[in-house]
Amino acid sequence: MSAATSSASSRAERLWLRGLDSRRQTARHRLFVFPHAGAGASSYQLAEHFPDSIEVCPVQLPGRENRFAEPPLLSVEAVVDELAPLVAGRSELPFGFFGHSMGALLAFALAHRLRDMGAPLPTRLFLSALRAPHLPDREPLHHLPDADLLARLTRSEFAGLDPELQELLLPTVRADLTVCETYEHRHPAPLPCPFTVFGGDRDDSVREPELTAWHAHTSAAFELRMFPGDHLYVRDTQQQLAESIARTLPVRGREASPVRG
16 A cells, blocks of 8 residues: 555544544454434544443544535445445454444445455444334435424424524434435345344334344344433433443453443
8 A cells, every 4th residue: 555545544534433543552342333313423422431442433424523514425325435445444453333323224234335345344233223224214304395304303303402503404414314214225135243233212213123123134143122212312321332332242252341430
């Protein structure tokens, strides 16, 4: 690899993969975190709840936070095209994926792309608050007029946000909904990675049978774990979620060391 190519790859890594090499001296495993629709990398503060043996790398997509000026991507394929070579290039540590809602879809599609590339696969997929990808969306939203979409989001993702901030975030959320709702499942062969699927026990948008249906997409172990809360249960359960992941995430064939209190 030339110096110019290496430099460009490093810049892309820093842009897309927050937290990369933050635990260079202690990490024995890496967890890539994929955000829900409209969210940025800083929406998840999971790193502080993990042991030093696990490096947490939230994915920063275009159109939010420090990348707000960039146009958001509009398809799963476009996101995976960017992320696949970056993640494949940083497989010197065993790694897992955690994705919430839209992030679960991105994590699943990226794992399939890595398999197609012949690249190392995640040791485990942690998929949260999303129905299995072969199931249709109950009610697509990305095509709604702004006023109607805002009204829907104000009851969920935008609850409690200032109206001006809601309008500012609306294009990114619409783009992310487009990513999810235009996805076509084309991966008949299940992944060899074990799955842990999470959900909120009061999530009206994703029912437990729709979470259980993920079982069809892995040929390895499968586990379903429910947390108290609605679709955004992760906001109030990050420590418990981290503990649950750390107990399951293998570190070179062993369980992770105890989680920080």
